[in-house]
Amino acid sequence: MPKISEQQKEAVRVEILNAAREVFIEKGFEAASMKEIVGRSGKSFGGVYMYYSNKEGVFLDLLRRQYVGMSQDVALPNPKSGWDTFRLFLQDQERRVKEAGNGLSPSMYEYFIVGRRDSIRRKWNEERRQAVFYSILGLIHDGVKKGEFNPSIPVDTIIHFLISFLEGIFLESIITGPEGIGIGNQFVLLEDMSRSILMPLNKEESK
Amino acid sequence: MPKISEQQKEAVRVEILNAAREVFIEKGFEAASMKEIVGRSGKSFGGVYMYYSNKEGVFLDLLRRQYVGMSQDVALPNPKSGWDTFRLFLQDQERRVKEAGNGLSPSMYEYFIVGRRDSIRRKWNEERRQAVFYSILGLIHDGVKKGEFNPSIPVDTIIHFLISFLEGIFLESIITGPEGIGIGNQFVLLEDMSRSILMPLNKEESK
Amino acid sequence: MPKISEQQKEAVRVEILNAAREVFIEKGFEAASMKEIVGRSGKSFGGVYMYYSNKEGVFLDLLRRQYVGMSQDVALPNPKSGWDTFRLFLQDQERRVKEAGNGLSPSMYEYFIVGRRDSIRRKWNEERRQAVFYSILGLIHDGVKKGEFNPSIPVDTIIHFLISFLEGIFLESIITGPEGIGIGNQFVLLEDMSRSILMPLNKEESK
Amino acid sequence: MPKISEQQKEAVRVEILNAAREVFIEKGFEAASMKEIVGRSGKSFGGVYMYYSNKEGVFLDLLRRQYVGMSQDVALPNPKSGWDTFRLFLQDQERRVKEAGNGLSPSMYEYFIVGRRDSIRRKWNEERRQAVFYSILGLIHDGVKKGEFNPSIPVDTIIHFLISFLEGIFLESIITGPEGIGIGNQFVLLEDMSRSILMPLNKEESK
DNA sequence: CATGAATGAGGATTCATTCAT
DNA sequence: CATGAATGAATCCTCATTCAT
Incomplete structure (x- = not known):
């Protein structure tokens, strides 16, 4: 007892x-x-x-x-259009980026960078990365299922690229600060790119 | 004496x-x-x-x-086309990314992350960032001067975006390792995007 | 209750x-x-x-x-000859010595060595020593009573000597290991010595 | 410098x-x-x-x-008779035994007992044991060379026995105290035994 | 100029024992 | 009677920096 x-x-x-x-x-x-x-x-x-x-x-x-908290946010069932959901994801990321320096992220990056050769830390990092990967994969699959997305390049590459960018802008926000790096503009550009990659048909439609 | x-x-x-x-x-x-x-x-x-x-x-x-070393590489006068120079820059970055884990980058990120609130470290980071910023700016100006580039969006935003991506893929290479994150594909995608942003006229010309 | x-x-x-x-x-x-x-x-x-x-x-x-267990073993009434009983005792000790490292002895020696100045521990050690002393004393008295033993030197000294040797070979078995210290040969020698000390008449008889 | x-x-x-x-x-x-x-x-x-x-x-x-100190003592060239040298060795040991509790021996035994499964500590103990072994071996060889000793049993066994006894009486002196264990008498008995083992001819001569 | 011995506060972690529940 | 969560002093060892020589 x-x-x-x-x-x-x-x-x-x-x-x-x-x-x-x-x-x-x-x-x-x-x-x-x-x-x-x-x-x-x-x-x-x-x-x-x-x-x-x-x-x-x-x-x-x-x-x-x-990360459990984050995954649960994304895992919620959603009735919105695939693109709207994707945009919400980006907006959520933008919000997080802006306060990256005040949260646990800096310690986390420190922990994973310093411990990059430690197998246990690598495993934890791998899990974290997988969680993000599958979150984005889910968003894209959702849009594809709904007939909205028609990715012009391999989904893997798209996600890897997105992750790189997001990790990068997080890092920039942390070490350079959220001001002066044009976070808003970067996300606008990211949204444009994402749209043209995920929904290339729009262009053809506009022909 | x-x-x-x-x-x-x-x-x-x-x-x-x-x-x-x-x-x-x-x-x-x-x-x-x-x-x-x-x-x-x-x-x-x-x-x-x-x-x-x-x-x-x-x-x-x-x-x-x-960073003095890096800047000097880029600062060399170059007779190539603006786009070729830009592509060489990207290729150089790709090469660096692949061996990021074995160089000074991990220590540097550790140093700037942990010291993100220290004004001296911030100043040094600012300088490092400026160096990269102006390197890329030079590349773009070169292309513009040569009549090749006609950026469809503010150059600032383009550079901030590039830096974010590059920082991110460096970081990924360091903590997750260069394998399994599709570095080559990411750079192909980055090149495509860069081309369509810097040389949007090409599309119109191709019509 | x-x-x-x-x-x-x-x-x-x-x-x-x-x-x-x-x-x-x-x-x-x-x-x-x-x-x-x-x-x-x-x-x-x-x-x-x-x-x-x-x-x-x-x-x-x-x-x-x-120690209660050990004493009881020895205290059992025995119909054998005094010398046979004594030899059994030595054989029993030899067996114990061979597995000394795997039992409680190491902890016990540690305990008594470290606590050699602590009066409580000394008292316990004294009891343990007395138990062994009187066990051996009993064996010798038995042989004397049966007319077999005729110790040529004071019984006290014989017992102290025996205890020293036994403690020593225990210790050797623990710290050096039971192999390589010739336990069997040592006990053969001990038996010979014991015989010539306890039964010196035999020699004379054999003249 | x-x-x-x-x-x-x-x-x-x-x-x-x-x-x-x-x-x-x-x-x-x-x-x-x-x-x-x-x-x-x-x-x-x-x-x-x-x-x-x-x-x-x-x-x-x-x-x-x-131990370096001890070995040097023994290593001195000596002009005495083999038996006198051997007796001096025993007298030296007797003296050490009497003050065993006040020196480093208790810590040493603790260290080797507790660390009996540690390979490094075992190696050190082995060295210490070898040093004692060869000291005694030297003494016996000396006596043999001088024609005084004629060991009736294997020298190895004699030395192992001597070491066991010496370790044991050291230990007894430490945990039980030098009084009450008849150190002097034990050494007299040891000397007698040693003589009859190393110089068995005396008996024959006395026939 | 150059040396490298010395400083000592500070780090993470353990464990026999107690006592409120 | 029985529980097991909580205590906190004490452990060994590291390391950036200084300064007498």
């Missing part, structure tokens, strides 16, 4: 994670200290280590929850 | 930087230790600290020289 | 001790963790601490039971 | 080792803390770690120096 319920455990985890998120956001992964996470969480060292076996464990739970 | 000439000083700096590059590439910025840099350079602590006031100084000199 | 009978209590103790023995054998006394003992016993921290007030308590109960 | 001479380095090492010896003797290997060694040595953490890479390194240097 557990002494505290799963709900209570979850509540404790959330307390720890909230403290940890603050610290990781302020300091990054490496420079974040367990002492500070422990202090801000109002717990003791032993208390935190009961829930997570090390700093990396705390960080990965934070990442995992973030 | 200095006891050793500027040339000798430069030679020492190069020795230090060569050692430092190795260490930064292997360990990243934060995890690189001055002890190892000192050891590999064959110098003493005091010796290294005579030329650079701290680890950051070593790293920044390394970055600076790398 | 106790809620659980003494038998039930004993059963719980045995469960705890079985788990504890495993852990102490694997890790030694200091490195053994209560967490692991608790885990393997299938009990809770509170449960274990109800029966033993600390790690030392668990360990000492384990030792105590082991 | 080293900043400090090898002699100065050695002096620092000796300072550290003196402090470490005290701490190891008082607390044992595991319980000794680097903090205390650092404190007593009058050095800083970094200072100590410049000379030894970890606690084990300090301890092993201490052991090594002790």
Whole structure:
């Protein structure tokens, strides 16, 4: 018979994670200290280590929850047109890009860059990448099924390109700042390109 | 009257930087230790600290020289057509992307991400970004001057977009690895897009 | 009126001790963790601490039971000749020596060595030593009573010597391993010596 | 050009080792803390770690120096009779046994017992054992060469037996204390036995 | 100019024991 | 009686930088 319920455990985890998120956001992964996470969480060292076996464990739970959240957003059934859904996705990304510097993304990039040769970190990154890949794939399939999209080039390439661009503009927003890189204009251009790639028929129709 | 000439000083700096590059590439910025840099350079602590006031100084000199090198490549006068030059630029980038994980880029991203709120690091990043920005701007101006390019959208936006994409694919190559992200295909798509944006008249001419 | 009978209590103790023995054998006394003992016993921290007030308590109960077991073996009435009984004792020791590294002995030696200045541990060691001393004393007295033994030197000295040798060969078996120290030959030599000390008359008789 | 001479380095090492010896003797290997060694040595953490890479390194240097010292004692050329030399060896051991509890031996036994499954520690123990083995072997060979000794049983077995006994009486002296185990009498008995094994001719002569 | 020994605060993590439930 | 979550001091070790020589 557990002494505290799963709900209570979850509540404790959330307390720890909230403290940890603050610290990781302020300091990054490496420079974040367990002492500070422990202090801000109002717990003791032993208390935190009961829930997570090390700093990396705390960080990965934070990442995992973030991506679960994101996937659920996308996974919602949607009655809109394929293109409208795709545009909503882009708008959502634009919004996220603008506040990229204030969230967990910087720590995450640091974590994956520094740990690029560590097999465990690579696996986590792979999962994250797959999640994004399949999210976009779903959007495109949706548009294709609805007869709206007729991609003129392999879908794989389109998605890889989109991911590269999105990762890049995230990174730019983080290190250069959201101002001065014309985020809005970049997304307008991205939308135009996406339209002409996914719906090349429009052009033919306009002939 | 200095006891050793500027040339000798430069030679020492190069020795230090060569050692430092190795260490930064292997360990990243934060995890690189001055002890190892000192050891590999064959110098003493005091010796290294005579030329650079701290680890950051070593790293920044390394970055600076790398970007000076890159800018000079691009700044060479060139007799080719504007589009050919632009394509060469893209090909050069593609090549760099493929070996991004083995160079200084990972350390650099780590450095700028972690230090995104540090004004000194921001300034350095700004310079690096400007260098790339003006390189591309030069390429486009060249094409425009030669009557080949007729950008359909503001040049600023084009460049910001290119930079985002390039930063993104660099990052992907670093953390996910150069295989499995279809670098070649992404660059083909990028070339197509660049052509249709920079030389939209071609389409009309082809009508 | 106790809620659980003494038998039930004993059963719980045995469960705890079985788990504890495993852990102490694997890790030694200091490195053994209560967490692991608790885990393997299938009990809770509170449960274990109800029966033993600390790690030392668990360990000492384990030792105590082991020596009670040993003493009982020896204390059995025996109809054999004094010398045969003595030889059986040596053979039993030889067998134990060969598997010394896999039992509780290493932890025990660790415990008594590290705690050599602790009066409580000294007292326990004294008891253990007395138990062995009187076991051997019994064997010799038996032989003397039966008219077989006629020790040429003080019995005390004989026993101290025997104990030293046995402790030493145990220790050697533990730290150097049972192979390569010629355990069998050592015991043959010990037997020869014992015979010539305990039964010096034989020689004279053989004249 | 080293900043400090090898002699100065050695002096620092000796300072550290003196402090470490005290701490190891008082607390044992595991319980000794680097903090205390650092404190007593009058050095800083970094200072100590410049000379030894970890606690084990300090301890092993201490052991090594002790055994080098012992071997040198024995290695001295000696003009005495073989038996006199052997007796001196036994007397030397007796003296050491009496003060075993106050030296490094307890920590050493702890270290080798706890680490009996660690290949590095085993190797060190093997070396220590070999050193003792060959010391005794030298003594016996000396006596044989001088025509005094004529061992009635294999020399290997004699030495293994001697080592077992010596290890055992050391251990007894440590955990039970030098009083009450009749060290003097044990050594008298050992000497008698050794004589009758190494010089069995005496008996025949006495016939 | 050059050396490299020395500093010491700070890092993550462990674990026997307690006590509110 | 029994639970097991929580405590927090203590562990070893690292490393950028300084400064006496």
